[in-house]
Amino acid sequence: MHFLYNIGILFLGLGMRIASVFNPKAKEWIQGRKNIFENLPTVIGENVVWFHCASLGEFDQGIPLMKKIINADESVFLLVTFFSPSGMKFYQKREKIADHIMYLPLDTPKNAKRFIKHFKPSQAFFVKYEFWYNFIHQAKSQGTRIYNVSGLFREEHRFFKWYGGIFRKLLRKFDWFFVQNEKSEKLLHSIGIKNVTVTGDSRFDRVIENKELAVENEIIKQFKNKEDLFVIGSSWPEDEAILIPWIQQFNGKVLIAPHNVDENHIAAIHKQLPEAIRYTESDGEDVASKKILILDTIGQLANAYSYGEIAYVGGGFSGSLHNILEPAVFGLPVIFGPKHKRFPEGDAFIENGFGFSVKTTEELREVYQLIESDYDEISRKEVEFVGKNAGASDKIMTMLLAGNCWSDE
Numbered sequence: 001m002h003f004l005y006n007i008g009i010l011f012l013g014l015g016m017r018i019a020s021v022f023n024p025k026a027k028e029w030i031q032g033r034k035n036i037f038e039n040l041p042t043v044i045g046e047n048v049v050w051f052h053c054a055s056l057g058e059f060d061q062g063i064p065l066m067k068k069i070i071n072a073d074e075s076v077f078l079l080v081t082f083f084s085p086s087g088m089k090f091y092q093k094r095e096k097i098a099d100h101i102m103y104l105p106l107d108t109p110k111n112a113k114r115f116i117k118h119f120k121p122s123q124a125f126f127v128k129y130e131f132w133y134n135f136i137h138q139a140k141s142q143g144t145r146i147y148n149v150s151g152l153f154r155e156e157h158r159f160f161k162w163y164g165g166i167f168r169k170l171l172r173k174f175d176w177f178f179v180q181n182e183k184s185e186k187l188l189h190s191i192g193i194k195n196v197t198v199t200g201d202s203r204f205d206r207v208i209e210n211k212e213l214a215v216e217n218e219i220i221k222q223f224k225n226k227e228d229l230f231v232i233g234s235s236w237p238e239d240e241a242i243l244i245p246w247i248q249q250f251n252g253k254v255l256i257a258p259h260n261v262d263e264n265h266i267a268a269i270h271k272q273l274p275e276a277i278r279y280t281e282s283d284g285e286d287v288a289s290k291k292i293l294i295l296d297t298i299g300q301l302a303n304a305y306s307y308g309e310i311a312y313v314g315g316g317f318s319g320s321l322h323n324i325l326e327p328a329v330f331g332l333p334v335i336f337g338p339k340h341k342r343f344p345e346g347d348a349f350i351e352n353g354f355g356f357s358v359k360t361t362e363e364l365r366e367v368y369q370l371i372e373s374d375y376d377e378i379s380r381k382e383v384e385f386v387g388k389n390a391g392a393s394d395k396i397m398t399m400l401l402a403g404n405c406w407s408d409e
Contacts, residue, residue, distance in 0.1 A: 028085035055084035064393035176405035231308035238317035257295035
Protein backbone atom coordinates (compact mmCIF):
# COMPACT_ATOMS: atom_id res chain seq x y z
CA MET A 1 0.00 0.00 0.00
CA HIS A 2 2.88 2.36 0.74
CA PHE A 3 4.19 1.67 -2.77
CA LEU A 4 0.79 2.54 -4.26
CA TYR A 5 0.71 5.72 -2.18
CA ASN A 6 4.07 6.82 -3.59
CA ILE A 7 2.89 6.09 -7.11
CA GLY A 8 -0.16 8.24 -6.42
CA ILE A 9 2.07 11.09 -5.19
CA LEU A 10 4.11 10.91 -8.41
CA PHE A 11 0.89 11.12 -10.42
CA LEU A 12 -0.14 14.13 -8.31
CA GLY A 13 3.09 15.87 -9.24
CA LEU A 14 2.69 14.96 -12.90
CA GLY A 15 -0.92 16.12 -12.92
CA MET A 16 0.11 19.48 -11.46
CA ARG A 17 2.75 19.91 -14.16
CA ILE A 18 0.23 19.22 -16.89
CA ALA A 19 -2.37 21.51 -15.29
CA SER A 20 0.21 24.28 -14.90
CA VAL A 21 0.16 24.79 -18.66
CA PHE A 22 -3.34 26.26 -18.51
CA ASN A 23 -4.14 26.74 -14.79
CA PRO A 24 -2.50 29.76 -13.07
CA LYS A 25 -2.83 28.29 -9.59
CA ALA A 26 -1.22 25.00 -10.66
CA LYS A 27 1.54 27.02 -12.30
CA GLU A 28 2.20 28.83 -9.00
CA TRP A 29 2.20 25.44 -7.23
CA ILE A 30 4.92 24.14 -9.56
CA GLN A 31 7.03 27.29 -9.74
CA GLY A 32 6.96 27.75 -5.99
CA ARG A 33 8.61 24.36 -5.53
CA LYS A 34 11.42 24.87 -8.03
CA ASN A 35 14.85 24.58 -6.41
CA ILE A 36 13.06 24.47 -3.07
CA PHE A 37 15.96 22.79 -1.26
CA GLU A 38 18.47 25.38 -2.43
CA ASN A 39 16.97 28.17 -0.32
CA LEU A 40 16.63 26.55 3.08
CA PRO A 41 17.64 28.56 6.16
CA THR A 42 20.49 27.47 8.39
CA VAL A 43 18.96 25.88 11.48
CA ILE A 44 21.93 24.15 13.09
CA GLY A 45 21.39 24.23 16.85
CA GLU A 46 17.88 25.70 16.49
CA ASN A 47 14.79 24.35 18.24
CA VAL A 48 12.60 23.99 15.15
CA VAL A 49 8.84 23.76 15.68
CA TRP A 50 7.02 23.00 12.45
CA PHE A 51 3.42 23.91 11.59
CA HIS A 52 1.94 22.60 8.35
CA CYS A 53 -1.10 24.44 7.01
CA ALA A 54 -2.94 23.52 3.84
CA SER A 55 -3.68 27.17 3.09
CA LEU A 56 -4.25 30.56 4.67
CA GLY A 57 -7.37 29.51 6.59
CA GLU A 58 -5.46 26.79 8.43
CA PHE A 59 -2.62 29.24 9.11
CA ASP A 60 -5.10 31.61 10.78
CA GLN A 61 -6.39 28.64 12.74
CA GLY A 62 -2.89 27.85 13.96
CA ILE A 63 -1.76 31.39 14.83
CA PRO A 64 -3.12 31.47 18.42
CA LEU A 65 -1.19 28.31 19.32
CA MET A 66 1.91 29.44 17.42
CA LYS A 67 1.99 32.62 19.50
CA LYS A 68 1.63 30.74 22.76
CA ILE A 69 4.47 28.38 21.85
CA ILE A 70 6.75 31.28 20.89
CA ASN A 71 5.89 33.19 24.07
CA ALA A 72 6.56 30.12 26.21
CA ASP A 73 9.97 29.41 24.65
CA GLU A 74 12.05 32.15 23.04
CA SER A 75 14.42 29.56 21.56
CA VAL A 76 11.76 28.30 19.13
CA PHE A 77 12.48 28.61 15.41
CA LEU A 78 9.00 28.62 13.87
CA LEU A 79 8.77 26.89 10.50
CA VAL A 80 5.49 27.12 8.56
CA THR A 81 4.77 25.16 5.39
CA PHE A 82 1.87 25.57 2.99
CA PHE A 83 0.47 23.19 0.40
CA SER A 84 -1.60 25.80 -1.45
CA PRO A 85 -0.27 28.81 -3.40
CA SER A 86 -2.85 31.05 -1.73
CA GLY A 87 -1.25 30.38 1.64
CA MET A 88 2.15 31.52 0.40
CA LYS A 89 0.76 34.43 -1.59
CA PHE A 90 -1.39 35.97 1.13
CA TYR A 91 0.83 35.19 4.14
CA GLN A 92 2.20 38.72 3.70
CA LYS A 93 -1.25 40.04 4.64
CA ARG A 94 -1.03 38.31 8.03
CA GLU A 95 1.23 38.66 11.04
CA LYS A 96 4.69 37.55 10.00
CA ILE A 97 5.35 35.46 13.07
CA ALA A 98 7.21 32.59 11.36
CA ASP A 99 11.00 32.48 11.12
CA HIS A 100 10.69 30.73 7.77
CA ILE A 101 7.79 29.93 5.46
CA MET A 102 7.90 27.70 2.41
CA TYR A 103 5.90 25.37 0.22
CA LEU A 104 5.73 21.81 1.45
CA PRO A 105 7.71 19.78 -1.10
CA LEU A 106 5.91 16.98 -2.90
CA ASP A 107 5.54 14.08 -0.45
CA THR A 108 8.04 11.66 -1.97
CA PRO A 109 10.31 9.53 0.28
CA LYS A 110 13.38 11.41 -0.98
CA ASN A 111 11.91 14.87 -0.39
CA ALA A 112 10.59 13.96 3.05
CA LYS A 113 13.90 12.49 4.17
CA ARG A 114 15.83 15.54 2.97
CA PHE A 115 13.39 17.99 4.55
CA ILE A 116 13.32 16.28 7.97
CA LYS A 117 17.09 15.71 7.98
CA HIS A 118 17.63 19.43 7.43
CA PHE A 119 15.13 20.87 9.91
CA LYS A 120 15.04 18.12 12.54
CA PRO A 121 11.83 19.53 14.09
CA SER A 122 11.32 18.83 17.78
CA GLN A 123 7.56 19.15 17.30
CA ALA A 124 5.29 19.10 14.26
CA PHE A 125 1.72 20.39 14.19
CA PHE A 126 -0.64 19.54 11.35
CA VAL A 127 -3.52 22.02 11.41
CA LYS A 128 -7.04 20.65 10.84
CA TYR A 129 -6.18 18.07 8.18
CA GLU A 130 -3.69 17.19 5.41
CA PHE A 131 -1.70 14.19 6.52
CA TRP A 132 1.32 13.46 4.32
CA TYR A 133 2.61 9.93 4.87
CA ASN A 134 6.31 10.27 4.05
CA PHE A 135 6.83 13.50 5.96
CA ILE A 136 5.08 12.14 9.04
CA HIS A 137 6.93 8.81 8.81
CA GLN A 138 10.31 10.53 8.54
CA ALA A 139 9.55 12.99 11.33
CA LYS A 140 8.42 10.21 13.66
CA SER A 141 11.49 8.11 12.89
CA GLN A 142 13.79 10.90 14.06
CA GLY A 143 11.89 11.55 17.30
CA THR A 144 9.63 14.46 16.38
CA ARG A 145 6.52 14.86 18.55
CA ILE A 146 3.58 15.02 16.12
CA TYR A 147 0.22 16.65 16.84
CA ASN A 148 -3.03 17.41 15.04
CA VAL A 149 -4.53 20.82 15.88
CA SER A 150 -8.26 21.60 15.49
CA GLY A 151 -8.72 18.26 13.75
CA LEU A 152 -12.01 17.62 12.01
CA PHE A 153 -12.93 14.11 10.87
CA ARG A 154 -15.94 12.82 8.93
CA GLU A 155 -17.20 9.34 8.06
CA GLU A 156 -16.33 9.74 4.40
CA HIS A 157 -12.64 10.25 5.14
CA ARG A 158 -10.40 7.48 3.86
CA PHE A 159 -9.24 6.62 7.40
CA PHE A 160 -12.62 5.03 8.06
CA LYS A 161 -12.97 3.09 4.79
CA TRP A 162 -12.15 -0.58 4.17
CA TYR A 163 -9.17 0.44 2.02
CA GLY A 164 -7.80 2.92 4.56
CA GLY A 165 -5.30 0.66 6.33
CA ILE A 166 -2.19 2.65 5.38
CA PHE A 167 -3.88 5.89 6.42
CA ARG A 168 -5.00 4.46 9.76
CA LYS A 169 -1.40 3.38 10.31
CA LEU A 170 -0.35 6.95 9.58
CA LEU A 171 -2.70 8.37 12.22
CA ARG A 172 -1.19 6.05 14.83
CA LYS A 173 2.11 7.90 14.43
CA PHE A 174 0.58 11.01 16.01
CA ASP A 175 1.30 11.73 19.64
CA TRP A 176 -2.02 13.48 20.17
CA PHE A 177 -5.14 14.72 18.38
CA PHE A 178 -6.71 17.98 19.54
CA VAL A 179 -10.04 17.82 17.72
CA GLN A 180 -12.90 20.25 17.22
CA ASN A 181 -15.85 18.12 18.27
CA GLU A 182 -17.04 14.89 19.87
CA LYS A 183 -17.96 13.40 16.51
CA SER A 184 -14.30 13.51 15.46
CA GLU A 185 -13.29 11.97 18.77
CA LYS A 186 -15.77 9.09 18.35
CA LEU A 187 -14.61 8.40 14.80
CA LEU A 188 -10.99 8.16 15.93
CA HIS A 189 -12.00 5.92 18.83
CA SER A 190 -13.81 3.67 16.34
CA ILE A 191 -10.48 2.80 14.69
CA GLY A 192 -8.65 2.30 17.97
CA ILE A 193 -7.09 5.74 18.38
CA LYS A 194 -7.57 6.88 21.98
CA ASN A 195 -4.99 9.69 22.29
CA VAL A 196 -7.63 12.31 21.53
CA THR A 197 -8.93 15.38 23.36
CA VAL A 198 -11.83 17.60 22.30
CA THR A 199 -10.41 21.13 22.61
CA GLY A 200 -12.63 22.95 20.09
CA ASP A 201 -11.84 25.15 17.13
CA SER A 202 -8.93 27.58 17.59
CA ARG A 203 -10.45 29.89 14.97
CA PHE A 204 -12.71 31.21 17.75
CA ASP A 205 -9.55 32.37 19.53
CA ARG A 206 -8.25 33.93 16.34
CA VAL A 207 -11.37 35.96 15.53
CA ILE A 208 -11.59 37.25 19.09
CA GLU A 209 -7.97 38.34 18.80
CA ASN A 210 -8.74 40.01 15.46
CA LYS A 211 -11.64 41.87 17.03
CA GLU A 212 -9.39 43.22 19.76
CA LEU A 213 -6.81 44.32 17.17
CA ALA A 214 -9.30 45.82 14.72
CA VAL A 215 -8.24 49.20 13.37
CA GLU A 216 -10.42 51.98 12.02
CA ASN A 217 -10.91 52.17 8.26
CA GLU A 218 -11.74 55.77 7.38
CA ILE A 219 -13.09 54.98 3.91
CA ILE A 220 -15.51 52.29 5.13
CA LYS A 221 -16.47 54.45 8.09
CA GLN A 222 -17.35 57.35 5.79
CA PHE A 223 -19.19 55.01 3.41
CA LYS A 224 -21.35 53.57 6.20
CA ASN A 225 -22.21 57.08 7.42
CA LYS A 226 -24.41 55.96 10.35
CA GLU A 227 -26.57 53.74 8.12
CA ASP A 228 -27.03 49.97 8.45
CA LEU A 229 -24.51 48.08 6.34
CA PHE A 230 -24.86 44.67 4.70
CA VAL A 231 -21.40 43.11 4.29
CA ILE A 232 -20.81 40.45 1.64
CA GLY A 233 -17.54 38.64 2.29
CA SER A 234 -15.53 36.31 0.03
CA SER A 235 -18.25 35.96 -2.60
CA TRP A 236 -17.91 33.76 -5.66
CA PRO A 237 -19.87 34.10 -8.93
CA GLU A 238 -22.36 31.47 -7.70
CA ASP A 239 -23.07 33.62 -4.64
CA GLU A 240 -23.24 36.79 -6.70
CA ALA A 241 -25.85 35.19 -8.98
CA ILE A 242 -28.40 35.38 -6.14
CA LEU A 243 -26.96 38.45 -4.42
CA ILE A 244 -26.78 40.95 -7.26
CA PRO A 245 -30.50 40.78 -8.25
CA TRP A 246 -31.31 41.47 -4.59
CA ILE A 247 -28.75 44.29 -4.28
CA GLN A 248 -30.24 45.95 -7.37
CA GLN A 249 -33.56 46.30 -5.51
CA PHE A 250 -32.13 46.88 -2.02
CA ASN A 251 -32.30 50.40 -0.60
CA GLY A 252 -29.65 50.02 2.10
CA LYS A 253 -25.87 50.18 1.98
CA VAL A 254 -23.88 47.20 0.72
CA LEU A 255 -20.17 46.39 0.89
CA ILE A 256 -19.18 43.51 -1.35
CA ALA A 257 -15.74 41.90 -0.98
CA PRO A 258 -15.28 39.21 -3.67
CA HIS A 259 -12.98 36.29 -2.97
CA ASN A 260 -11.26 36.83 -6.30
CA VAL A 261 -10.20 40.45 -6.82
CA ASP A 262 -8.69 40.15 -10.28
CA GLU A 263 -9.73 42.85 -12.74
CA ASN A 264 -12.04 40.63 -14.80
CA HIS A 265 -14.12 39.62 -11.80
CA ILE A 266 -14.29 43.12 -10.32
CA ALA A 267 -15.24 44.57 -13.72
CA ALA A 268 -18.00 41.95 -14.12
CA ILE A 269 -19.51 42.94 -10.76
CA HIS A 270 -19.16 46.63 -11.49
CA LYS A 271 -20.91 46.20 -14.83
CA GLN A 272 -23.95 44.74 -13.07
CA LEU A 273 -23.78 47.35 -10.31
CA PRO A 274 -22.70 50.49 -12.20
CA GLU A 275 -23.65 52.79 -9.33
CA ALA A 276 -21.03 51.12 -7.10
CA ILE A 277 -17.65 52.63 -6.26
CA ARG A 278 -14.45 50.65 -5.97
CA TYR A 279 -12.47 50.90 -2.75
CA THR A 280 -9.24 51.53 -4.67
CA GLU A 281 -10.85 54.41 -6.56
CA SER A 282 -12.60 56.01 -3.58
CA ASP A 283 -9.85 58.41 -2.48
CA GLY A 284 -11.20 61.94 -2.68
CA GLU A 285 -14.68 60.73 -3.62
CA ASP A 286 -17.86 61.41 -1.66
CA VAL A 287 -18.22 57.80 -0.54
CA ALA A 288 -20.93 58.69 1.99
CA SER A 289 -23.35 59.36 -0.86
CA LYS A 290 -22.73 55.94 -2.45
CA LYS A 291 -24.90 52.90 -1.81
CA ILE A 292 -22.49 50.14 -2.89
CA LEU A 293 -18.77 49.79 -2.17
CA ILE A 294 -16.73 47.08 -3.89
CA LEU A 295 -13.80 46.08 -1.69
CA ASP A 296 -11.28 45.24 -4.44
CA THR A 297 -8.32 44.68 -2.10
CA ILE A 298 -6.96 41.86 0.05
CA GLY A 299 -6.65 42.07 3.83
CA GLN A 300 -9.45 44.53 4.66
CA LEU A 301 -12.42 42.19 5.08
CA ALA A 302 -12.01 41.12 8.72
CA ASN A 303 -12.03 44.77 9.80
CA ALA A 304 -14.84 45.63 7.40
CA TYR A 305 -17.19 43.25 9.25
CA SER A 306 -16.91 45.51 12.31
CA TYR A 307 -18.92 48.17 10.43
CA GLY A 308 -21.73 45.82 9.41
CA GLU A 309 -25.07 44.74 10.82
CA ILE A 310 -25.74 41.60 8.73
CA ALA A 311 -23.30 39.51 6.70
CA TYR A 312 -23.34 37.11 3.78
CA VAL A 313 -20.31 34.81 3.56
CA GLY A 314 -19.46 33.16 0.25
CA GLY A 315 -18.36 29.68 -0.75
CA GLY A 316 -21.55 27.96 0.29
CA PHE A 317 -22.56 27.06 -3.25
CA SER A 318 -19.34 25.14 -3.95
CA GLY A 319 -18.95 23.38 -0.61
CA SER A 320 -16.03 25.64 0.37
CA LEU A 321 -17.71 27.96 2.85
CA HIS A 322 -15.44 30.76 4.01
CA ASN A 323 -14.94 31.84 7.60
CA ILE A 324 -18.32 32.68 9.14
CA LEU A 325 -16.70 33.31 12.53
CA GLU A 326 -15.14 36.55 11.28
CA PRO A 327 -18.47 38.42 11.08
CA ALA A 328 -19.98 36.49 13.98
CA VAL A 329 -17.46 37.85 16.50
CA PHE A 330 -18.87 41.32 15.79
CA GLY A 331 -22.45 40.09 16.25
CA LEU A 332 -23.44 40.02 12.58
CA PRO A 333 -26.06 37.33 11.84
CA VAL A 334 -24.65 35.32 8.93
CA ILE A 335 -26.28 34.19 5.69
CA PHE A 336 -24.58 31.61 3.42
CA GLY A 337 -25.23 29.12 0.66
CA PRO A 338 -26.62 25.57 1.00
CA LYS A 339 -23.44 23.46 0.83
CA HIS A 340 -21.94 23.65 4.30
CA LYS A 341 -21.73 19.95 5.23
CA ARG A 342 -17.96 20.07 5.71
CA PHE A 343 -18.22 22.98 8.13
CA PRO A 344 -19.83 22.06 11.47
CA GLU A 345 -19.95 25.71 12.52
CA GLY A 346 -22.52 26.24 9.74
CA ASP A 347 -24.90 23.71 11.30
CA ALA A 348 -24.18 25.09 14.77
CA PHE A 349 -25.04 28.62 13.64
CA ILE A 350 -28.29 27.45 12.05
CA GLU A 351 -29.29 25.38 15.11
CA ASN A 352 -28.66 28.36 17.40
CA GLY A 353 -30.63 30.78 15.27
CA PHE A 354 -27.96 33.17 13.98
CA GLY A 355 -26.92 31.34 10.80
CA PHE A 356 -29.17 31.15 7.74
CA SER A 357 -28.73 29.03 4.62
CA VAL A 358 -30.29 30.21 1.36
CA LYS A 359 -30.47 28.91 -2.21
CA THR A 360 -32.27 31.67 -4.09
CA THR A 361 -32.67 35.45 -4.25
CA GLU A 362 -36.18 35.14 -2.83
CA GLU A 363 -34.94 33.10 0.15
CA LEU A 364 -32.25 35.73 0.71
CA ARG A 365 -34.88 38.47 0.79
CA GLU A 366 -37.05 36.54 3.25
CA VAL A 367 -34.14 35.71 5.55
CA TYR A 368 -32.94 39.30 5.62
CA GLN A 369 -36.40 40.46 6.70
CA LEU A 370 -36.53 37.71 9.33
CA ILE A 371 -33.21 38.81 10.81
CA GLU A 372 -34.31 42.44 10.90
CA SER A 373 -37.45 41.52 12.82
CA ASP A 374 -35.46 40.15 15.81
CA TYR A 375 -32.01 41.58 15.18
CA ASP A 376 -30.88 42.49 18.70
CA GLU A 377 -31.67 39.06 20.20
CA ILE A 378 -30.08 37.16 17.30
CA SER A 379 -26.92 39.25 17.51
CA ARG A 380 -26.70 38.89 21.30
CA LYS A 381 -26.92 35.08 21.14
CA GLU A 382 -24.24 34.98 18.47
CA VAL A 383 -21.68 37.01 20.41
CA GLU A 384 -22.35 34.87 23.47
CA PHE A 385 -21.83 31.68 21.43
CA VAL A 386 -18.48 32.84 20.06
CA GLY A 387 -17.26 33.72 23.56
CA LYS A 388 -18.31 30.36 25.00
CA ASN A 389 -16.42 28.46 22.30
CA ALA A 390 -13.11 30.28 22.72
CA GLY A 391 -10.11 28.81 24.52
CA ALA A 392 -8.98 25.92 22.29
CA SER A 393 -5.39 27.15 22.07
CA ASP A 394 -5.21 27.58 25.87
CA LYS A 395 -6.38 24.01 26.40
CA ILE A 396 -3.84 22.65 23.92
CA MET A 397 -0.99 24.67 25.40
CA THR A 398 -1.86 23.52 28.91
CA MET A 399 -1.61 19.89 27.83
CA LEU A 400 1.64 20.46 25.93
CA LEU A 401 3.27 22.15 28.92
CA ALA A 402 2.03 19.42 31.26
CA GLY A 403 3.64 16.81 29.03
CA ASN A 404 0.67 14.45 29.23
CA CYS A 405 -0.10 14.27 25.51
CA TRP A 406 2.46 11.78 24.30
CA SER A 407 1.56 8.49 22.71
CA ASP A 408 3.20 5.18 23.46
CA GLU A 409 4.05 4.65 19.76
